[in-house]
Structure formats: C-alpha cells, structure tokens
Amino acid sequence: MALGLVVLFLILLPWIVDKYSLQLIIYTMTYIMLALGFSLCWKGRLIRVDLAAYWAIGAYATGMLMTKAGWSYWPTILVGGLLAAIIAWGVGSLTIPRGGLVFFTFSMLVGLLIQQTLAASKSFGGWAGIESMPPPAIGSFVFKGKTEYYFLGLFLLGVNFVTYYLLYNSKIGRGWTAIGSGVGFAKSLGINVVRYRLSAVVLSSFFCAVSGSYLASYQMYIIPDSFGFHQSMMIQMFSLVGGLNNFLAGPVVGAAVMTFIPEYLKVTAEIEPILTAVVIILVIIFMPLGILGVVGKVWRSSLFVRNR
Amino acid sequence: MIGGVYALVASGFTLILGVMKIFNFAQGQFYMLGAFVAYGVAVSLGLPYVVALIISILSMGLLGVLVYIGIIKWTYSGFFQTVMATFAFSTIAKQGSLLTFGYREKVLPAVVRGIIEVSNVTVPGGKLFIIFVAILVMVSLHYFLKLKVGTSMRAVAESMDVASLQGINPTRIFYLTMGIGCGLSGIAGGLIAPVFCASVLMGERIFIMALLVVAIGGMGSMTGALLASCVIGVVESFAYQFVGELNLVAIFILLAVIIYFRPGGLMGKPLPIPTAE
Numbered sequence: 012m013a014l015g016l017v018v019l020f021l022i023l024l025p026w027i028v029d030k031y032s033l034q035l036i037i038y039t040m041t042y043i044m045l046a047l048g049f050s051l052c053w054k055g056r057l058i059r060v061d062l063a064a065y066w067a068i069g070a071y072a073t074g075m076l077m078t079k080a081g082w083s084y085w086p087t088i089l090v091g092g093l094l095a096a097i098i099a100w101g102v103g104s105l106t107i108p109r110g111g112l113v114f115f116t117f118s119m120l121v122g123l124l125i126q127q128t129l130a131a132s133k134s135f136g137g138w139a140g141i142e143s144m145p146p147p148a149i150g151s152f153v154f155k156g157k158t159e160y161y162f163l164g165l166f167l168l169g170v171n172f173v174t175y176y177l178l179y180n181s182k183i184g185r186g187w188t189a190i191g192s193g194v195g196f197a198k199s200l201g202i203n204v205v206r207y208r209l210s211a212v213v214l215s216s217f218f219c220a221v222s223g224s225y226l227a228s229y230q231m232y233i234i235p236d237s238f239g240f241h242q243s244m245m246i247q248m249f250s251l252v253g254g255l256n257n258f259l260a261g262p263v264v265g266a267a268v269m270t271f272i273p274e275y276l277k278v279t280a281e282i283e284p285i286l287t288a289v290v291i292i293l294v295i296i297f298m299p300l301g302i303l304g305v306v307g308k309v310w311r312s313s314l315f316v317r318n319r
Numbered sequence: 320m321i322g323g324v325y326a327l328v329a330s331g332f333t334l335i336l337g338v339m340k341i342f343n344f345a346q347g348q349f350y351m352l353g354a355f356v357a358y359g360v361a362v363s364l365g366l367p368y369v370v371a372l373i374i375s376i377l378s379m380g381l382l383g384v385l386v387y388i389g390i391i392k393w394t395y396s397g398f399f400q401t402v403m404a405t406f407a408f409s410t411i412a413k414q415g416s417l418l419t420f421g422y423r424e425k426v427l428p429a430v431v432r433g434i435i436e437v438s439n440v441t442v443p444g445g446k447l448f449i450i451f452v453a454i455l456v457m458v459s460l461h462y463f464l465k466l467k468v469g470t471s472m473r474a475v476a477e478s479m480d481v482a483s484l485q486g487i488n489p490t491r492i493f494y495l496t497m498g499i500g501c502g503l504s505g506i507a508g509g510l511i512a513p514v515f516c517a518s519v520l521m522g523e524r525i526f527i528m529a530l531l532v533v534a535i536g537g538m539g540s541m542t543g544a545l546l547a548s549c550v551i552g553v554v555e556s557f558a559y560q561f562v563g564e565l566n567l568v569a570i571f572i573l574l575a576v577i578i579y580f581r582p583g584g585l586m587g588k589p590l591p592i593p594t595a596e
Contacts, residue, residue: 106578
C-alpha cells in the first residue's frame with residue numbers, strides 16, 4: 012500500500028513541481044546513486060574517497076563513444092560500468108588485503124589520478140572536456156525534455172535501489188553486515204572478508220559509472236572539474252547527513268536535503284562551502300546518526316510505539 | 320629542493336596519523352596559512368625573515384592545538400568522523416583565506432641570494448637554504464622522538480590504553496603531537512614562500528604530494544618519508560621534462576610498482592589501522 016503510493020507519487024512528480032525543481036531532482040538522483048555506493052562500502056566499513064572518479068569514467072565512456080565512435084547511448088552505459096568495475100577490481104585487489112587505511116589512502120590517490128589523467132590528456136578533451144553530445148533515443152523517440160530525463164533517471168535509480176535492496180537481504184548482504192560489526196567476528200564466522208569487500212567496491216563502482224553516463228547524457232557536456240576530490244567528499248556528506256546506519260534511506264534523505272536547502276537559501280558561492288563545513292561538524296557532534304537517526308529515536312520514544 | 324618541503328609536510332602528517340590515528344586533511348591548509356603568516360610578518364610588519372619563520376611555526380602549532388580543542392576533540396568518535404571533521408576545517412580555512420586574501424599571489428622577496436657553484440653545477444642559494452633547514456628540522460625531530468617526551472609519544476602511538484597505564488597523559492601528548500605536526504607544515508609554508516609565491520590554492524597540491532610521500536615511504540616511518548620525498552621530488556621534476564602535465568601519472572606508476580613489491584612502503588611496517596582492520 013505505502014509502496015504503491017510512493018511509486019504513484021514518483022510517477023506524478025514531474026507534473027507537480029516546476030521546471031527548476033525538476034532539474035534539481037534530476038541532479039539529486041545522480042547524487043543518490045553515488046551516495047548509495049558509498050553506503051554500500053561503508054556497510055563493510057570501507058571508506059572510499061574516489062567515487063567521483065568512477066562517476067567520471069562513466070561520463071567519459073558515454074561521451075567518447077557517442078561523439079567519437081558514434082555509438083548509440085544504451086550500450087555506452089554498460090561499457091562505462093564494466094570499465095569502472097574492472098578498474099575498481101584492479102585497485103581493490105591490490106589494496107583491500109592491506110586493510111582499511113591503505114584502501115582509504117589509495118582510493119583517494121587513484122581518484123585524483125583518474126581525474127588528472129582525464130584532464131591532462133588531449134585526446135579526452137583536456138580541461139575543456141567534451142561537448143555537443145547527441146541525446147539518447149529509442150527508435151525515433153528522442154529524450155529531449157526534462158520529464159523524459161526524469162523517467163530515465165528514475166528507471167536507472169530504481170534498478171540500482173532494487174539491486175542493493177535485494178543484496179542487503181541476501182546472504183552476501185548479511186556478510187557485509189557481519190564485517191561491519193567487526194572484522195574479527197566476521198572472520199570467525201568463516202566469511203572471506205577481502206572477497207566480500209572487493210565485491211562491494213566493484214559493484215558500487217559499476218553503479219557510479221551508470222550514474223555518470225546518465226549525468227553526461229543529461230548535461231550534454233562534461234568537464235573534468237566537476238569530478239574532483241571535492242565532489243567525492245560531498246557524497247560522503249550526503250550519507251553522513253542522511254544517516255550512516257541507514258544504508259538505503261540515508262543517502263536518499265541526505266542527498267535530497269543537502270541539494271535543495273542550499274539551493275533555496277541562495278548564498279554566494281564563496282560562503283556556501285563554509286556553511287556546508289559547519290553543518291558537517293555540527294552533524295557529527297550533535298546527530299552522529301544523521302537525520303534518520305534522530306527521526307528513529309523520536310519515533311521509538313513516542314507514546315504511540317510505547318503503548319503497543 | 321621541493322623534496323625537503325614535502326618531507327616536512329609529510330612527516331607532520333604521518334606523526335599525527337601515527338600517534339592520534341587522525342587522517343589530517345587540513346595539513347595542506349596549515350602549510351598555506353604558514354606561508355601567509357611568513358608573508359605578513361616579513362613584508363607587512365617588516366621583521367627579519369628568521370623571525371617570520373619562527374612565528375609561522377609557532378602560530379601554526381598553536382592553531383593546530385586550537386583546532387584539536389575546538390573541533391577534533393568533539394568529533395573523536397570514529398575514524399570516519401575525524402576524516403570528515405578535518406576535511407570540514409580545511410574547507411573553512413581555504414574559503415576563509417580566499418575571502419580575506421583573495422586569489423592574488425603574494426610574493427615574498429628572496430632572502431638568501433647568490434649562486435653556489437660546485438664543479439659545473441650551479442645551485443641557487445635560496446634553494447640550498449630550504450634543503451639545509453629541512454634537514455636540520457628533520458634531524459632535530461628524529462632526536463626529539465628519542466627524548467622522554469618523544470618516547471611517551473611513541474608509546475601512545477603503539478597503544479593508548481597501555482600508555483595511560485604507564486602514567487602518560489594521552490591528552491597532553493595529543494596537544495603536543497597536533498602542535499608539532501601542524502608546526503612542521505607551518506615552517507614548510509614559511510620556507511617555500513620566498514621561492515615560489517604564497518597563494519591560497521597551494522595547500523591542496525602539497526597535500527596530495529605529502530600523501531604520496533607517506534604512501535611510498537611507509538605509513539608512520541620518518542626515515543621513509545625523507546627518502547620518499549627525495550625520490551618523488553626528483554621523479555616529479557624529471558618527468559615534467561618528458562611528459563609535461565602527465566608527470567603525476569609517472570609518480571603513480573612508481574607508486575604502484577613499489578607497493579606491489581614492498582607492501583608496507585619503502586621503509587615502513589604497516590601501522591595499527593584505525594578503521595576496522
């Protein structure tokens with residue numbers, strides 16, 4: 012019942028909100044896909060700071076294949092995702108056995124390396140990036156309005172969300188939960204920690220690249236500046252603000268809140284990062300489990316639940 | 320030359336990481352602020368350069384302690400939380416100094432002039448001065464860690480609980496570590512200011528390089544940091560001649576090769592890892 016209402020609301024959404032809000036919603040959906048990837052790795056207590064780089068891989072795969080090779084849009088999503096997964100597998104299998112801190116450091120360095128390489132090499136367009144990409148199309152139906160893109164994004168996000176939901180409720184998801192409550196504990200249960208963590212990293216990289224392809228097709232241009240280290244940290248902030256222990260709903264809430272509120276406050280671009288930073292510190296001190304943590308606490312302590 | 324500066328920033332970083340288990344994102348910003356303090360003291364107030372260097376190391380050490388008291392102490396609930404908190408502070412420092420100083424680069428007049436010639440190789444005196452001071456600071460840091468205070472610092476790095484059982488106050492050691500680590504960044508900034516310019520955006524680049532130094536040299540190893548910063552400084556400069564903008568890629572390839580053959584870095588053994596092992 013509740014699920015049906017949510018789906019109906021999401022389908023009717025483009026006709027409820029204005030064009031500007033719809034654009035923000037489209038950006039929010041790409042952020043949600045990234046933040047879900049971060050939460051997936053955080054479930055296995057791996058902190059990654061390179062998600063924006065895999066975002067860039069997806070975007071560049073789509074951009075290069077569509078403009079230079081003349082492919083249609085749909086196979087490029089898959090190619091970008093697989094490319095990101097392969098790179099993540101290479102990096103992960105080298106660093107994950109060495110522990111969380113080494114993986115953290117290397118994810119940061121690799122993320123910077125990918126961004127710098129894309130920006131520095133002339134064949135990828137340099138700092139100017141790629142522009143004038145054709146819109147995706149099915150047969151003669153061309154995606155050109157915001158509403159069509161909204162439904163494309165909703166489909167991709169839905170696939171991502173359902174995949175993660177099914178995984179979290181399966182054997183492998185319970186394995187990640189066990190690693191999250193203690194590595195030694197997980198090992199004693201006979202869980203191959205390295206392999207479980209590696210699968211989390213590879214899977215989240217795949218969906219990050221899918222999100223990148225979607226972003227590239229919506230913007231129709233890519234510049235390397237938008238995939239920097241700062242973006243990777245913003246993604247972590249979404250998960251942190253939404254709720255670190257809510258692996259599916261946390262990123263959704265966090266990304267929505269942190270995209271819409273600064274946009275409507277309308278502060279200047281120089282001051283906005285300072286406000287964001289202050290918000291991060293306050294959230295860590297006063298709401299360590301994020302918005303959903305506070306909501307859950309209020310819900311549990313309310314009269315309604317106590318009487319049942 | 321640039322290797323000496325990398326070594327200073329990286330050893331401050333690795334000290335804080337080793338003793339406090341905090342991944343200090345703001346290390347590069349302390350370096351940037353140190354350069355600006357040196358500029359302010361030497362140019363605006365007109366004091367001699369040596370005084371400027373000393374003031375930049377002291378003020379950055381004090382700022383580090385203040386950051387620990389003001390921010391990090393309250394967010395010390397987990398590794399990820401401190402990562403986000405130091406990142407937030409580095410954003411505040413960068414944007415704040417952007418608003419105060421602007422994008423304009425500040426140029427400090429060269430302090431040590433003249434060229435020294437050693438059998439066909441000419442070296443500018445200013446760069447030799449940096450190398451000299453960097454080596455001096457590194458050596459004194461090495462002997463400092465052998466003192467009683469330094470020993471208790473290493474004890475805290477090994478295990479906080481056992482150290483406090485031995486009568487060491489970890490909080491005071493944390494203040495000291497934060498002060499020394501950030502002060503090292505500050506003196507690096509003060510050293511680089513007369514050779515390059517002081518700009519707001521210099522903090523991020525140096526932080527990446529310091530991180531590379533720590534990754535190659537081995538986490539928590541001072542000797543490794545010194546060795547790796549020499550290697551990286553040389554490779555970076557040479558690679559720039561051949562591949563230009565892609566010189567970072569050359570360093571990363573070097574890093575991958577080293578990590579493949581020596582997992583703990585050049586000199587290091589792996590630290591006790593703060594996040595779940």
